[in-house]
Amino acid sequence: MRDAYVIGAGQTPFGAMPDESYRSLFEAAFETAIDSVPHGIDETDVDEAVIGSLGVGGRQLGLSAPAATEHVGLHGIPSSRIENACAASGYSVRQAVQAVKSGMADVAIGGGVEIMTDMSSDVTKYWLGVSGETEWERLTGTTFAGVYAQMASAYLDEYEATQEHLSMVAVKNHANGAKNPNAHLGFECSLEDAVGAPLVADPLNLYHCCPTSDGAAAVLVASEDVVDEYTDDPIRVAGVGAASERVGLFQRDSYTSISSSETAGEKAYEMAGIGPEDLDFAEVHDCFAIAELLAYEDLGFCDRGEAYQLLEDGATDLDGELPVNASGGLKSKGHPIGATGAGQVAEAFKQLSGKAGDRQVEDPKYGLTHNVGGSGGGAVVHVLEREVAQ
Numbered sequence: 001m002r003d004a005y006v007i008g009a010g011q012t013p014f015g016a017m018p019d020e021s022y023r024s025l026f027e028a029a030f031e032t033a034i035d036s037v038p039h040g041i042d043e044t045d046v047d048e049a050v051i052g053s054l055g056v057g058g059r060q061l062g063l064s065a066p067a068a069t070e071h072v073g074l075h076g077i078p079s080s081r082i083e084n085a086c087a088a089s090g091y092s093v094r095q096a097v098q099a100v101k102s103g104m105a106d107v108a109i110g111g112g113v114e115i116m117t118d119m120s121s122d123v124t125k126y127w128l129g130v131s132g133e134t135e136w137e138r139l140t141g142t143t144f145a146g147v148y149a150q151m152a153s154a155y156l157d158e159y160e161a162t163q164e165h166l167s168m169v170a171v172k173n174h175a176n177g178a179k180n181p182n183a184h185l186g187f188e189c190s191l192e193d194a195v196g197a198p199l200v201a202d203p204l205n206l207y208h209c210c211p212t213s214d215g216a217a218a219v220l221v222a223s224e225d226v227v228d229e230y231t232d233d234p235i236r237v238a239g240v241g242a243a244s245e246r247v248g249l250f251q252r253d254s255y256t257s258i259s260s261s262e263t264a265g266e267k268a269y270e271m272a273g274i275g276p277e278d279l280d281f282a283e284v285h286d287c288f289a290i291a292e293l294l295a296y297e298d299l300g301f302c303d304r305g306e307a308y309q310l311l312e313d314g315a316t317d318l319d320g321e322l323p324v325n326a327s328g329g330l331k332s333k334g335h336p337i338g339a340t341g342a343g344q345v346a347e348a349f350k351q352l353s354g355k356a357g358d359r360q361v362e363d364p365k366y367g368l369t370h371n372v373g374g375s376g377g378g379a380v381v382h383v384l385e386r387e388v389a390q
């Protein structure tokens with residue numbers, strides 16, 4: 001198996017973009033990724049494309065990947081779509097990495113695109129709901145927020161964390177997102193604001209929930225055989241892990257952890273030959289504030305029940321021991337379902353390249369991205385490494 005490297009990555013701003021189509025959004029992300037390659041790259045160098053999309057609103061469900069890639073001139077190559085709910089483009093990057101590592105492609109693109117803000121709230125809730133178990137969750141009226149509210153209730157009952165700790169996640173991520181020009185909700189909020197927001201699904205309030213967003217992201221992956229043609233500062237895909245879990249929350253052994261995240265993290269660490277203590281930053285899936293607390297524990301940043309302590313100690317702040325969601329996370333940067341995972345990798349690429357601007361983490365070597373589908377039916381973790389010249 002060959003080594004695979006991220007040589008370029010880009011994303012559009014995330015937010016409400018009524019004048020854009022999924023084709024134009026993907027084109028913008030693709031062009032940004034192409035422009036980020038240090039030595040340049042020609043579109044004809046791309047051997048394969050994998051595009052993540054849930055297909056919110058039912059748009060272009062058939063052949064949606066070729067419909068996006070043809071718009072940017074990627075003709076004749078294999079172009080396929082991944083649908084794994086909110087983890088769609090995390091898995092598309094994984095598939096691009098697999099294509100490169102296997103030798104079937106020298107350069108592959110993994111990306112994603114979603115438009116979510118052009119529909120009524122009722123229709124949007126429907127499309128979010130399809131990522132849960134259909135018969136016993138969605139068709140009985142349980143919303144996406146409702147599922148995570150059950151997880152939050154169980155977690156707060158079992159451990160010492162409080163609703164205020166959920167609000168601390170929002171305050172941290174909004175502070176970071178305010179430094180990110182691509183963020184959907186790029187403004188700071190006070191703890192008072194975050195604590196006092198209206199309830200959405202008890203115990204989750206408005207500031208504990210990510211927005212629905214439009215956007216696209218793209219990641220260019222190259223093999224060790226050709227990487228030197230594109231960059232002198234390669235970012236190696238050191239580890240990749242993925243796993244699935246029972247789709248319905250009620251079918252699981254625990255409401256206070258996501259086993260697919262834990263397994264995916266373990267696989268990624270093993271492949272990379274590192275542990276969580278070696279990470280310099282992480283982008284984790286915080287669709288709801290409780291999801292970030294679960295990620296701290298599932299990914300080994302702390303022991304079970306101790307996630308709140310990381311927040312209180314400032315360990316996951318931008319200037320902390322392990323900055324988490326320097327981009328603003330899903331909470332502030334936004335969550336266009338099909339683009340989120342690739343957007344996390346694009347952020348990690350910026351951080352490891354030293355190009356993250358005001359939110360730059362100091363001298364990082366290892367970064368992790370963690371992308372979850374639904375309430376944990378699927379999860380994918382990437383560990384990226386900045387190779388230092390000897």
